Amino acid sequence: MKFFKVPEPTIMRLSLYSRILEQMEDRGVPIISSVELGDAVGINSGVVRKDLSMFGEFGVRGVGYNVRELRDNIRKLLGQDRNWPVIIVGAGHLGSSLAAYPGFQQRGFDVVAMVDTDPEKIGTQVIERPVVSWEEAEILIKEHGVRMAILAVPVDAVQSVAQQLTDLGVEAILNFSPIILKGPSHVQVQNVDLTVYFDLMRFTQNLNTNGLRPQATTVRGIAFR
Amino acid sequence: MKFFKVPEPTIMRLSLYSRILEQMEDRGVPIISSVELGDAVGINSGVVRKDLSMFGEFGVRGVGYNVRELRDNIRKLLGQDRNWPVIIVGAGHLGSSLAAYPGFQQRGFDVVAMVDTDPEKIGTQVIERPVVSWEEAEILIKEHGVRMAILAVPVDAVQSVAQQLTDLGVEAILNFSPIILKGPSHVQVQNVDLTVYFDLMRFTQNLNTNGLRPQATTVRGIAFR
DNA sequence: TAGATTGTTAATCGATTAACAATC
DNA sequence: TAGATTGTTAATCGATTAACAATC
Secondary structure (H helix, E strand, O other), X not given: OOEEOOOHHHHHHHHHHHHHHHHHHHOOOOEEOHHHHHHHHOOOHHHHHHHHHOOOOOEEOOOEEEHHXXXXXXXXXXXXOOOEEEEEEOOOHHHHHHHHOHHXXXXXXXXXXXXXXXXXXOOOEEOOEEEEOHHHHHHHHHHHOOOEEEEOOOHHHXXXXXXXXXXXXXXXXXXXXXXOOOOOOOOEEEEOOHHHHHHHHXXXXXXXXXXXXXXXXEEOOEEOO | OOEEOOOHHHHHHHHHHHHHHHHHHHOOOOEEOHHHHHHHHOOOHHHHHHHHXXXXXXXXXXXXXXXXXXXHHHHHHHOOOOOEEEEEEOOOHXXXXXXXXXXXXXXXXXXXXXXXXXXXXXXXXXXXEEEEOHHHHHXXXXXXXXOEXXXXXXXXXXHHHHXXXXXXXXXXXXXXXXXXXXXXXXXXXXXXXXXXXXXHHHHHHHHHHOOOEEOOOEEOOXXXX
């Protein structure tokens, strides 16, 4: 078995490259240089080359990268070329907006269902997705081989829902609740805490207010200005 | 004028500390150690102490940190003690779910309005927030001194909406659309691209699928397992 | 060949970790 | 005083940046 050590910033940038390349492909651009790709995502061209070189030699010296070829390679790396069934837990505002996310289907995710405990919601459809009970969810998870779940439930329900999901064999949980979810080590938990971003913005604004000027910083390797 | 250089991971962790301290305060816990606080957010106690020491000496050696005191200090640092009027642009699913976000009001943000161009929506209320036109938005922005905006509009509208906001004097934009927004240098733009997180999860799952096991990594300084 | 751009190496930077003196 | 925990320093680690040889 081979061991991999890919810096997280690299993976996140691959995701950005992927979208830019998609756009280029749509526009019929055949070749792209690391400088152009870097500019598009707001980073240095060296980073682009370094990131890509971790996975192979995709470019041609003196020429650049074949857009379609590179796109296909990155898609494969990120698993965007396969179909990933996911379930969304919580059919509230956030859950619904995630279900409605256009990039979702488009990028290889397939929301098989939304789980909720509210009897009023169960049996209905939200954004053309069936809202189901946990009993039905269990069946669907087995049936579709669901391995990824998205959590958009109230804070106090997070931990028990995560347990439930783990018991049902889910291997990856993307948690949007503002709480740090801890799962067993074999389950990949990714906490995305939106309040952190609000606080991040406000911190800077607050410094400005106080007559202080923070130095430019970077966010997750993505330059912002 | 004083110059500040605060690592971004530190700011994000301050946000996490803030919430944990809020919970402790609610539970009536008077004192907390860096070890306890570190455990609660899943990091090493040394990081906690280092982060806090950037802003002052908040603890007592041999004892720990006074929960209420530390909470108040961090609130002040992050600007959570003041009221920040914000507007949300885009009254669709994502915009609505952000408006519904309970932590919003609670943590010092005040959504004064939601802006939309759909005549069907203008004049209605979403989550008790008025949906207004750009003309009305302009008035409200001036009236409330709005400096922060949240973007939840379709991809193709992002750049022009950002321009509009900048023209109206908005200084900070939190962009949720999966596009890298570039604003003028005096405007703070924070791109939060949810698709990046999906890809991040999937990348790991994809490696697992291929029989590879990625090493444990960290996300934005927050350990996950 | 001349020009361009990759892939890669070495230097730099910054954040995390480990360790411990200070001190309650 | 003994035990505990902070604030801080030095060592480590890892990512970014700069530079350039390889090569189309």
